[in-house]
Amino acid sequence: MFTRLYLHIPFCRRKCPYCAFVSQEPAAGDLEGYGDTLQAEMGLAAQAFRAERPLKSVYFGGGTPSLLDPRQVARLLQQAETLFGLGREAEITLEANPGTVDLERLAAFRAAGVNRLSIGVQSFHDPLLTILGRIHSATEAKEAFQAARDAGFANIGIDLIHALPDQTLPMWRHELEQALALAPEHISVYGLTVEEGTPFAARYGEDSPLLPDEDLAAAMFEEADDLLTAAGYEHYEIANYALPGRRSDHNSGYWRRDGYLGLGAGAHSFLRTGYGVRFGNPADLDAYARAVAQGRLPHQDVQTLARQDAMAEFMFLGLRMADGVDKNAFRREFGAGLDEMFGREVSKLTTLELLETAVDRVRLTRRGMLLSNQVFAHFLP
Ligand code: SF4
Known part of the structure; x- marks a missing residue:
């Protein structure tokens, strides 16, 4: 039914104005309580669904999973190992916001079993980071990357966004050059999408003159392709580049329609039974936690594929x-x-x-x- 596990952590220190992901600022005690709920949900899911042991990958996504206590990550991974088995080669990724990690925390995540880090850098240009409402500077992003290396991470991805307000092609080239200077194993390059209902949608409505036009956005996409492939990265998916052998195994599973179980508020699952079944958990934290506390899997929007x-x-x-x-x-x-x-x-x-x-x-x-x-x-x- 599934070979991969996704855990959604719907908390961020501060909500970015362009973000439409399921995430909110945590109140005191939210993170600890949420970790316990995730464990309870994993237990319920293990009774209901069969994993094809062992799991090939586990992915802590968000939100900001690096806000979790590393001991909680260790507990969740131990439970996944007990309930579903974790292959020796399993890829275990944690998304990290540079404003939330230091060497000590990163070393603790590594010791907990995380073997791949995905760092949300987004930009190396402080004025753009300010526009994006990020909680970190470019220097902090670089320091987080170095700290991850020092903590023993040999497989690190970084995320960048292009087509940002007032961004020019030379500015974007400089972003890519700084990313390459860090020599990460993986680089994701996303074009900014202005999502409905976000503060960005009010600020940069459709066809805003403040945003790069279609031609410039296309030139930025091509610039990334040219520069990163020339530096030895495979452009293996529309938005993703990797050094040989360093593709994201977990995400490749999504594109190949491998089954995955999603845990947490707003998480989605895809089980390989028949032509496939998709369902999601409620994005509302209270509704999610209430269902799990009552011993129910909070699944909704179940779609059996023809x-x-x-x-x-x-x-x-x-x-x-x-x-x-x-x-x-x-x-x-x-x-x-x-x-x-x-x-x-x-x-x-x-x-x-x-x-x-x-x-x-x-x-x-x-x-x-x-x-x-x-x-x-x-x-x-
Ligand atoms: S850190 Fe990421 S998930 Fe959190 S609000 Fe910002 S963009 Fe959204």
């Missing part, structure tokens, strides 16, 4: 990866050929130079990566 839904997902998730969709894997999964099911769409998108096809696979072109949402829309049922 064959057509699963085929569409297989395409638009698989196409996110530079390797693209393997035609043989499609046939193994659905007992039908990709050309037979999506021949018309693939041929149209190939003519538009958004897809390229080989005998055994279909993948996005660089232009297709830039316009990926338009491509994916063609596969929706």
Whole structure:
């Protein structure tokens, strides 16, 4: 049913004005209580669902998981080991905000079993960090990176955002150069999306002249591709670059439709049964904690996928990866050929130079990566 575990930590020291993730500022005692609820939910889930032992990956995402007490992370990992098994090679990632970690805490996370760190740097330019409402400076981000190395992390990713207010192409190039100077194993590069309902949406409405236009945003995407691949990083997914052998295994599992169990407020799960079942937990912390305290799994919005839904997902998730969709894997999964099911769409998108096809696979072109949402829309049922 699942081989991967996701734990959502919905707390941040301060809410960033562009953020639409499930997160809030914690009150006293919230984090400790929440860790206990996660443990209780894991126990309930283990009774209800079967993991294919051992787990391949565990991911602490948020929010800001680095606010957790490392002892709590250790307890959660020990419980995951007992209930589901953790492979010796399992990738165990924790997202860290540079404003919340020091050498001691990072060493304690490492000792707890975390073997991969994803640091939310976002920018190395202090004025942009201020606009983003981040709680750390560029110097603190660099110090957090070095502290992570000193704490023994040999697998570190950093996140950057481009297409920020008043950002120019030379500014973005400088961001990338500073990221490369740190030599992380993994770099994620996201374009800013102005999410509805956030303070950013009020400040930078649609087509705001304060934001880079489409052409400049595209140039920034291409700049990242050029610079990072020239430095030896594989551009293995639309927004993700890795040194050889350092792709995010957990996230690759999402794009390959591996089953995963999501724990915590606002977490989503995907279980491999039939063509797949998706469901989520309530984002509301009280509703989530109440259900678990009553001994109930707080699942809602349960969606049992039909064959057509699963085929569409297989395409638009698989196409996110530079390797693209393997035609043989499609046939193994659905007992039908990709050309037979999506021949018309693939041929149209190939003519538009958004897809390229080989005998055994279909993948996005660089232009297709830039316009990926338009491509994916063609596969929706
Ligand atoms: S730290 Fe990350 S999750 Fe938290 S508010 Fe900022 S962007 Fe959102």
